Amino acid sequence: MGIQEQYRNEAAELLSSGAVKLVIGYGGGSTPDRRRPVFVRSAEEVSRLVLDSYCVANLSAYLISEGLLSDGKNVAVFLKPDGIRSVNILSAEAQVNPDQVVILGFNIEGEQTTPLPGRKAADYAPLMESLRSSGLSPELQREADRLEQMSAVERFDYWKEQFAKCIKCYACRQVCPMCYCRRCIVDVNQPQWINTSSHTLGNFEWNIVRAFHLAGRCVACGGCDRACPVNIPLRLINHRMSKETLDIFGHFPGESADQKPVLATFRQDDPETFIL
């Protein structure tokens, strides 16, 4: 039995036994290599579920839909390791109750899709530990290294060029599980901290604020990167911030559901390299 079949059966069982009220999974998309989210509410519908190496989106973002979990009922969701990390973050930040989330975990390696044993976020603790040392894909790493080699001025120019393309569609925000704010800072206009126009300053302000808001929270699912209609390599900014919090504070985002937000905590042995 293939993994898709196995998980369809599992979903059917979860739904028919009443263990969950909803399964959030992947379905066929507009082209053969695209997948779109599907929301399955009864065992009869499980045949809509698809699971293969094209299922890359981080579906945890749907868990924060207003009111979804407020009735106390459980929801099952298909998640890759990055998605499990975001469930941990959302739990740590009190946005979801991890007990209500049944995880149908899987991993993609090349063309291969393999199941990940475990059903609750906490079951994946050993996996989280092993992820700590995992880096970027080779090609992204090459790009990251290239940026790292640049002088500050060159790097600034690079990002200026990239950000110049931004059309302020906020797709990056919409796709991000961690962007659950009821009112995003970019929508604050009294005072208007961030220019909403798509000019250099406004684009810089937006993208830098977004990067800061994801410092120590980004799980590198690449959602923003894929969502961006103008192909800004957003993942690279987030990666840089993650590297920073990992190197300086040993913080690996989404490691556990009781992880404290790195920017809100203080330890006596925190390095104070930023104090001149």
Next chain:
Amino acid sequence: MAKIGVFVCHCGENIASMVDTGKLVTTISEHPGVAFSSEYKYFCSDPGQETVKKAIRENNLTGVVVAACSPRMHEQTFRKACAEAGLNPYMLELANIREQCSWVHTDKIQATDKAIEITRSLVEKVKRNNNLQPISVPVTRRAMVIGGGVAGIQAALDIASAGREVILVEREPSIGGHMAQLSETFPTLDCSQCILTPRMVEAVQHPNITVMTYSEVEEVDGYIGNFTVKVRQKARYVKMETCTGCGDCIQKCPVKKIPSDFECGLGNRTAIYTPFAQAVPNVPVIDRDRCTYFKNGKCKICQKTCQIDSIDFEQQDRMVSLEVGAIVVATGFQVQNTALYGEYGYGRYKDVITGLHFERLASASGPTAGKILRPSDGKEPETIVFLQCAGSRDAAKGVKYCSKICCMYTAKHAMLYAHKVHHGKTRIFYMDIRAAGKGYDEFTRRAIEEDQAGYIRGRVSKLYEENGKLIVRGVDTLLGKPVEVEADMVVLATAMIPQPDAKEFAKRIGIGYDEYGFYNEAHLKLRPVETATAGIYLAGACQSPKDIPDSVAQASAAAAKVLGLFSKEQLEREPVVASVSDSTCAGCWGCVIACPYNAIDRRDITDRNGNLIKRVASVNPGLCQGCGTCVSFCRSNSIDLAGFTEKQIFAEVMGL
């Protein structure tokens, strides 16, 4: 419409010499909203403040900007002036054109431009200021004194005698501190125990003082007037309530050869012990690490001996949480040991001792009953060499500072020795004799003139043992000649240093310290007994090396500060507090974690039927200190700080 008054201060020459104040006034007077502007030599002076008040009244000003020094310096002054003229004091802003402008620039034209920008940005801010009302918070009128040395005891007694409750926390089994170890005290040579013990007894018996010995402060929460202190009461294994202090258990305890800290290792104690005979409270403790029962599960001789069943091997450490309004830190000092210098034998020679050892030898209640006998063989030394500044005033190997008391106690030691061993000879190597203080110079003169203290100005380069003698080699810098003395005993006046855990302790209770670990006062000259943390005060040698008169004087000063704070039932607090916008808060609780004062709670918002709609963060204005940490943390900008609202800050920044 905003009517802002701008007052440009010359600060004598401080500002006027680098900023063209006339140009500043004319430029700013044209800025929208500025209804009045003027300049003056010293606005903080009486006539200066009158000008401000008059201008407020006559022009119905709605806001005031004083372009002068820092808010830390004069914000209060001008707030008061505003209030007296009928303007809400929070409608004032200080534009700092001194520290942040005139003092740090050398180009008058650029400095003037900068001063204009700074002032303009504050005008833009003050236009958006709101009237704020001070917050009243209740004061818990009970003090905690940490450290039961002479400083702590004095502070506790003074506060208690004025009618306020005090909790005195001491980590050793007895109060008394170093003074309990001293023999006689300069400059009067009165017996240390005789003047201290009555005060120790007075402290435990005082109805307003609760003495907690063998206890350590683990955590301090809260703020001035409202601290919560967690104290660990270590298990004594002896019941405080019933023990009569008869000491039978101590007599019978079979483990007798434990070097006593109180005797600086010159004497021994048992596993169940009081540090010294006059200990207060006179209730022993069991040293768990040395007790045979705790080690092997067998013995309990003390328990069998105790007639009233006061030994309790089951006792556990107890955590108590105490509410106090003020804290006096009086945790004292330590003396550096003799192992500090290679040239003095690295602590290898038994007869090279510290001044504190000497105190124990000279003390009537000490291990030698007051006879000066050297540690190695118990013989009376014929010649004693004293080395002053052993570790002090030595940037290379020791500490830079002067330990302040060593000149005096070395003279004292020379005298005590002369009184006890009439034929004894003393040689004191010194750098300077620092004897400033009432009766101090007279005291050292007396040592030289009446008690033949032999002072040699110079340092010692080598000290070694030969044929049972300690050979001390140095130079007499006055004669310019090398000297060599054969001594029977050498006393090092080692430096007075902070407690080994001083820095860690300071972090725990939230006060500052210097490079050594002595605690920092708020202002060396003007606020010497306050720390930078409101409501926490300092007394005694934990701040800097001090003798008894200084320690006691500072303790009384700290007590006066505490009593001043306790003179009112309510404390007025700055209304600079944060508040959360319920509609946008996402309930991520980041601010709850980030707030260093634990001032943010979770609050449920419910509908009329009590159903939960959402949970939001909620700031307790009594606890909020206005630090702004939550404001900068909140991603969705759901928190604002009164007096520093986003709108104000934004206007201020855009005004630049």
